[in-house]
Amino acid sequence: VCIVQKKDTKKMFAMKYMNKTACIKKDAIKNVLKEQEILQTLEHPFLVNLWFTFQDEEDMFMVVDLLLGGDLRYHIQQEVKFDSNLVRLYICELALALDYLKCFSILH
Incomplete structure (x- = not known):
């Protein structure tokens, strides 16, 4: 997970990234896709909210609320x-x- 900033709004987010090859080796693809599906349906002030998802050749990315302080x-x-x-x-x-x-x- 890393901290990112959306260029147009300057809003800060946390970006979770997962290597596709590692997910396949760990047989975790189904779990990652289920997590994404669940997060896409939820929006609540006391849960981490999903804002963006995308992928490239090697990785899958989920951009969520940034919760500084742990x-x-x-x-x-x-x-x-x-x-x-x-x-x-x-x-x-x-x-x-x-x-x-x-x-x-x-x-x-």
């Missing part, structure tokens, strides 16, 4: 102490995101 798992692994109000907020955000996924019959 995800919740990263902070938990860093043993960050959260106050109870922040924990309540995160639980509510997670519940809303999971409820949204449930509407699409998506299990996480």
Whole structure:
């Protein structure tokens, strides 16, 4: 994953790239395409949103929201102490995101 900027809007994104040959060797093509299909149907403030996809001869690319500062798992692994109000907020955000996924019959 790398940080990219859209030229016309100057907006920053994260770009995930996957080597096609490596995906074939790992038998992961089906999973990558399913991930893309799922992300294309979703749009939610508490989920990473997919904005663009493209490919070249060697790689497949997915451009998604840029989330600087890491995800919740990263902070938990860093043993960050959260106050109870922040924990309540995160639980509510997670519940809303999971409820949204449930509407699409998506299990996480």
